[in-house]
Amino acid sequence: MRTTISKQFRWEMGHRLPMHKGLCRNIHGHSYEAHIVLRGELDDQGMVMDYFDMKGLIQSKVDELDHAFLCDASDTVVLEFLREHNLKHVIVDFPTTAENIASMLCKHVVSMLPSEHRLDMVKIRLFETEKTYAEVEQHL
Numbered sequence: 565m566r567t568t569i570s571k572q573f574r575w576e577m578g579h580r581l582p583m584h585k586g587l588c589r590n591i592h593g594h595s596y597e598a599h600i601v602l603r604g605e606l607d608d609q610g611m612v613m614d615y616f617d618m619k620g621l622i623q624s625k626v627d628e629l630d631h632a633f634l635c636d637a638s639d640t641v642v643l644e645f646l647r648e649h650n651l652k653h654v655i656v657d658f659p660t661t662a663e664n665i666a667s668m669l670c671k672h673v674v675s676m677l678p679s680e681h682r683l684d685m686v687k688i689r690l691f692e693t694e695k696t697y698a699e700v701e702q703h704l
């Protein structure tokens with residue numbers, strides 16, 4: 565039977581949206597929470613995927629992002645500062661909206677899947693605050 569499982573991950577991260585007209589152009593941060601959602605057929609153990617193995621799909625990326633500044637490559641003002649002071653940062657080639665971060669995480673999880681799996685869908689629900697999230701799903 566097709567079944568969905570989910571696991572949550574949290575990290576702290578700074579960012580800004582340089583082109584934003586409002587407050588989001590300022591340097592600030594969020595306690596991000598990502599729900600990794602996997603849908604597929606059960607194996608003979610009754611699992612879509614072992615929750616321990618789910619952690620392996622995303623934990624290295626969460627560790628990379630935790631307490632880093634996620635910097636749009638075009639944001640040269642902040643990027644120069646981060647480099648000059650040797651501060652933890654991750655450079656991406658997109659505006660660091662929740663939508664784009666969710667997409668990045670979804671692609672990462674798909675790339676980390678084992679060659680043999682029974683999944684037909686990977687979804688990331690990324691909470692930027694407790695009231696706002698972006699969701700991206702990829703069908704396999």
Ligand SMILES: [Zn+2]
Binds near residue numbers: 588594
């Ligand atoms: Zn923000």
